[in-house]
Amino acid sequence: MSASVPASASACPVDHPALAGGCPVSANAAAFDPFGPAYQADPAESLRWSRDEEPVFYSPELGYWVVTRYEDVKAVFRDNLVFSPAIALEKITPVSEEATATLARYDYAMARTLVNEDEPAHMPRRRALMDPFTPKELAHHEPMVRRLTREYVDRFVESGKADLVDEMLWEVPLTVALHFLGVPEEDMATMRKYSIAHTVNTWGRPAPEEQVAVAEAVGKFWQYAGTVLEKLRQDPSGHGWMPFGIRMQQQMPDVVTDSYLHSMMMAGIVAAHETTANASANAFKLLLENRPVWEEICADPSLIPNAVEECLRHSGSVAAWRRVATADTRIGDVDIPAGAKLLVVNASANHDERHFDHPDEFDIRRPNSSDHLTFGYGSHQCMGKNLARMEMQIFLEELTTRLPHMELVPDQEFTYLPNTSFRGPDHVWVQWDPQANPERTDPDVLQRRHPVTIGEPSTRSVSRTVTVERLDRIADDVLRVVLRDPAGNALPAWTPGAHIDVDLGALSRQYSLCGASDASTYEIAVLLDPESRGGSRYVHEQLRVGGSLRIRGPRNHFALDPDAEHYVFVAGGIGITPVLAMADHARARGWSYELHYCGRNRSGMAYLERVAGHGDRATLHVSEEGARVDLAALLATPVSGTQIYACGPGRLLAGLEDASRHWPDGALHVEYFTSSLTALDPDVEHAFDLELRDSGLTVRVESTQTVLDALRANNIDVPSDCEEGLCGSCEVTVLDGEVDHRDTVLTKAERAANRQMMTCCSRACGDRLTLRL
Ligand code: HEM
Ligand code: FES
Structure with missing residues (x-):
């Protein structure tokens, strides 16, 4: 066209x-x-x-x-x-x-390269010349x-x-640029003059008297490009994108044309x-x-x-x-x-x-x-x-x-x-x-x-150093840690449900933020895990007030839907941390909510005082006091517009899952910190193709690769964070093909609609997916 x-x-x-x-x-x-x-x-x-x-x-x-x-x-x-x-x-x-006459004297004939080439010529050429950029x-x-x-x-x-x-x-x-293109290094000052002239010639507004000088330089640049190209043609076996282009021309002369090569020689620099x-x-x-x-x-x-x-x-x-x-x-x-x-x-x-x-x-x-x-x-x-x-x-x-x-x-x-x-x-x-x-x-x-x-x-790689401002034991085996920016600056804002990743020795652990809304500090609460290989043990035994920690985030995989008519918040044990932040938020906004906090005994339950501040909207379920939570009774009648948010031990979450089966899809929201994804097994997985509608490419996803890996190997940018199907940042729009969803982000209804997918983990059911990328 x-x-x-x-x-x-x-x-x-x-x-x-x-x-x-x-x-x-x-x-x-x-x-x-x-x-x-x-x-x-x-x-x-x-x-x-x-x-x-x-x-x-x-x-x-x-x-x-x-x-x-x-x-x-x-x-x-x-x-x-x-x-x-x-x-x-x-x-x-x-x-x-x-100026036109000057350019003509140099046989200046800048034509289509890639950047200004239309389809159907452009994509075959781009594909043919892509390899050196991977x-x-x-x-x-x-x-x-x-x-x-x-x-x-x-x-x-x-x-x-x-x-x-x-x-x-x-x-x-x-x-x-010259190395990449495979062009001999020339006099840099002259090249600089040529390049500036090309910019002014293409995107600038030279005064009439300047135009001829600019045209002279551009004409010389054009001739120089032609001379270099001729030299490269004599021996196109060398490294670099231009010799590669010359070799591709030998295989596909209609795709990689003479006019392309000469124009690209100049425009490419x-x-x-x-x-x-x-x-x-x-x-x-x-x-x-x-x-x-x-x-x-x-x-x-x-x-x-x-x-x-x-x-x-x-x-x-x-x-x-x-x-x-x-x-x-x-x-x-x-x-x-x-x-x-x-x-x-x-x-x-x-x-x-x-x-x-x-x-x-x-x-x-x-x-x-x-x-x-x-x-x-x-x-x-x-x-x-x-x-x-x-x-x-x-x-x-x-x-x-x-x-x-x-x-x-x-x-x-x-x-x-x-x-x-x-x-x-x-x-x-x-x-x-x-x-x-x-x-x-x-x-x-x-x-x-x-x-x-x-x-x-990757967003995941972005960390910051914080100072430990306070350490308080707030329940048996639970330490509250207050963190501050070393220079006293505000820390990034967060929303209820958010967590930070904390580097602890050789390990990294995720903790929900649960402080009050103070922009200058973050608060987390850490339960000592008797099986700890270093994470919580490190916090309990090695952390000191005034010491430093490296953190990443905050990130929120567990965000509140602000439009619910009523919220049921359920926390088990240390799972109170995100849930309490949510309940505080709901109270501050005058939303309708109830809070259920389950634990074995009071001495092991953190934040009891803050929970008590929620008055009769909060119920404690302390099993050693014979008040074990009855999930079936709690969720007996589905109420449309009600959303359930829960965090706690696996047993509690599985119980909630069971008890809410008759609730509308998407009513139960659960905090997952770790993914159940296993490594890709090439004996089980199959390879498939991705058709990328915006980029005009078809990309093969091998059975050993994720969709995200395959996209990146082809220079397609997709943001990512957790890379475990938990956070939603690698989502892309699906235009065609059935997705094998493996994330924990999408609801059942969203999965069935088949319009989105998480590229870090989900795959194709068949042999092809078409994506808006
Ligand atoms: C195309 C910007 C560096 C090679 C483009 C386009 C822009 C751009 C805006 C047009 C995109 C479009 O039409 O959608 C930049 C910026 C760079 C940079 C900001 C540096 C910060 C480079 C480098 C190379 C390069 C280092 C080569 C080694 C190309 C090529 C195209 C292109 C070959 C044409 C692609 C096509 O039309 O298919 N660049 N570029 N660029 N750029 Fe770059
Ligand atoms: Fe987090 Fe894919 S990167 S879901």
């Missing part, structure tokens, strides 16, 4: 005489200027008005429709037939005749990226002052290089402007993969991308005519509060950072995203280790190359005292290596 483009892009697309009120373009829309200072300084902020008031608008200045909300931007990326990428690399500013292949590049990064830092580490862009962040990604250089410069600027975050990642490098992801969301390097409508269509409530050009503003989508909580905050523990659209989405989503993530992780690791004390040179003004799409500061000046370089006193710092995460980071 080829996209039609209107002859005059800047003409107002609305038929004015037909409209009584005249031109419908709002004042804000008329004033929108993507080359002006507001958009250049902060594209997301400059479009806040649009996200709030007019999420799709026509910009007469640009001749484009501008799309700014997350869901709309994603919907445009998702549908590459109605929203063709054909104009992705088109010059956004009409070119003067002189996590398995990318792992081979890690030592090269580390070596280069180390060499560049060596050059300035003793100097006390550096422009990170000029001295590292421009050239290392360029050299990595820019795609792989400038995007990553800018993203890295944005990341260092953002982190150093948020000093406490910088210090946190210096102290704990395991936070780096998530920090990279949040930097890509908050200050990504591709601010906007382009599509053209191939048919009359709608985006949100707005009619879009066939031929309309669209500027989809990824940077604005990434700051949309409809998708990201407090989107302007920079939060490296944000659970959904990787939903950002900086890499696009769907069948054209960036193929190089995991190479870029790897580079950024290594840059951060190297500089947080060797120059943790560096700071931004104060009062520097950050400047940006004016253009719609590629965004990063021209310079990032930093300074430090070389006397304080850690390697001067401890050369071992140079040996430290933190493993790179290839692919999307």
Whole structure:
């Protein structure tokens, strides 16, 4: 399919005489200027008005429709037939005749590559060229990226002052790009000039007198790309994506064409290089402007993969991308005519509060950072995203280790190359005292290596250190532990039913939060398990007030449905912790509820005083006092609108399950801390295919793999957390095929509806599933 483009892009697309009120373009829309200072300084902020008031608008200045909300931007990326990428690399500013003549002199013929290729040509080409981007292949590049990064830092580490862009962040990604592509390293300064010219030529607004100079550089870049390609063709046996492409051309000349190879030779350098250089410069600027975050990642490098992801969301390097409508269509409530050009503003989508909580905050523990659209989405989503993530992780690791004390040179003004799409500061000046370089006193710092995460980071890996503020024995064998942020900052908010993962020696254990609503502390209660191999024994015997613990979360797999008409809360023993938090919450909101607390004897039952505070809504069932709970009587009559929430020993939960069989599906909610999933047994499991509707791929899931494993091996990002079927974060939408559900998240009715699945554990009943991915 080829996209039609209107002859005059800047003409107002609305038929004015037909409209009584005249031109419908709002004042804000008329004033929108993507080359002006507001958009250049902060594209997301400059479009806040649009996200709030007019999420799709026509910009007469640009001749484009501008799309700014997350869901709309994603919907445009998702549908590459109605929203063709054909104009992705088109010059956004009409070119003067002189500049056109200059380009012609160099036989400039930039054509379709991948990013601007339509179906049906695009997907076969993308599939043919995908292999070098898989996590398995990318792992081979890690030592090269580390070596280069180390060499560049060596050059300035003793100097006390550096422009990170000029001295590292421009050239290392360029050299990595050339290695990855399999292109000989050329004169870096010339390459830099070429790349900038390409950006200005494609996404910038050069003044007429600049256009010829830009065209000269672009023409030379084109010729250079042709020369390199010819050299590679003579011996295409080498490493790298371009020789790989040449070899694929020999097998599939119609898919990997000559025109593709020449265009990609030039566009590929820019795609792989400038995007990553800018993203890295944005990341260092953002982190150093948020000093406490910088210090946190210096102290704990395991936070780096998530920090990279949040930097890509908050200050990504591709601010906007382009599509053209191939048919009359709608985006949100707005009619879009066939031929309309669209500027989809990824940077604005990434700051949309409809998708990201407090989107302007920079939060490296944000659970959904990787939903950002900086890499696009769907069948054209960036193929190089995991190479870029790897580079950024290594840059951060190297500089947080060797120059943790560096700071931004104060009062520097950050400047940006004016253009719609590629965004990063021209310079990032930093300074430090070389006397304080850690390697001067401890050369071992140079040996430290933190493993790179290839692919999307897992929320599970995000931890924080807390201080033990109080330890109180509140029942036989039950210790209450109050935790606080070491700097006294507020801890992340949590909801009743949430738990934290606590690292205890070599083990990790999950404990429900049960404190009152105090933002600065977390409270858990830990029962000493006589069989303990270290978890609860460690808490009871080794924990001291003032000591530190590492925790992850909070996460909530056991959230309250706020819409029930009545709640029955049932707790057994230490299971009181989440249930009490729920009952407190219900009382504070004036909801209708009852609380049943079961235990063997009072001295072993924690929080009796707090439970007593619930007055006659609370009933104690103490078995040694002859008041054992009668579950059959408690749940004798199903009441619609009533929800039961229970936590306690397996026996109690099994009893509740039995006693509530005649209740509506989904009425009983049970807290599971551990999963009953067993390791995949290839003799029992079967392999199947996943058809990914948004990405246009078919992915094989082997009998030894989870769906999540198979998706990740093919560079498809899916968030995950527990990876045991407990939390719901790896859920995807199922469009076709029957799912073999193995999680504990979905209700019976949701399973039967077959519209969702947890990719970390559930599988296909048959030989195929179609997913919205
Ligand atoms: C496509 C961003 C790094 C290779 C794209 C697209 C974006 C993007 C926005 C278009 C997506 C769409 O239309 O849905 C970025 C950013 C990067 C980065 C922000 C760095 C932080 C890289 C690297 C490489 C690369 C390092 C190569 C080694 C590609 C390719 C495509 C692409 C080949 C075309 C895919 C297709 O159309 O099928 N990138 N990119 N990118 N990128 Fe990247
Ligand atoms: Fe938690 Fe899959 S990651 S259910």
